[in-house]
Amino acid sequence: EVQLVESGGGLVKPGGSLRLSCAASGFMFSGYSMNWVRQAPGKGLEWVSSIGSSGGHIYYADSVKGRFTISRDNAKNSLYLQMNSLRAEDTAVYYCTREGIFGVVADYWGQGTLVTVSS
């Protein structure tokens, strides 16, 4: 069974940093591209970043470019999102997703982790 479990969310002050993690199991993690998708409270879904199966092909939404860094450790079956210079508008539930089919941002989703940016 495919499982994606996010962690690392919490309350952080504007300008602060946070590192999210996603532990994957139930599939060959190293064979899939992965994504981060976020959802602000009461709002819609927003694609944040993607990373290829071997760690290349890294892309970001304009809203986070230069502040967020996606990475992965295939030996640990883990996906990461380093978030710096956080702003109030980054407040959201962050989902880790598996891109199991090319062109499909997510065939599996984690349960999400809440990041709140507030003073």
Added chain:
Amino acid sequence: QSALTQPRSVSGSPGQSVTISCTGTSSDVGGYNYVSWYQQHPGKAPKLMIYDVSKRPSGVPDRFSGSKSGNTASVTISGLQAEDEADYYCCSYAGSYTFVFGTGTKVTVL
């Protein structure tokens, strides 16, 4: 990377059909046959319902169908059931390994 446009809400009685549209541009919806649809119940993670415009993952009822014409994709729910009440989001591949979501549509079963 502007969000795709969806109607804010649609509604229908049990057994009826509803259709949700998703309008983008030639750089996303119109440029690729990589449109997917997600269902999200309150407090839950989204679930993939349609991919590659019209394909259904295993386990998704055939009441859900997808199509595309030009820069607009659509999903139709036939034989509406109470459990279909949820938020629905379209998503399109936008080239260079990037994606764009729709604004979301709330489906209400009357």
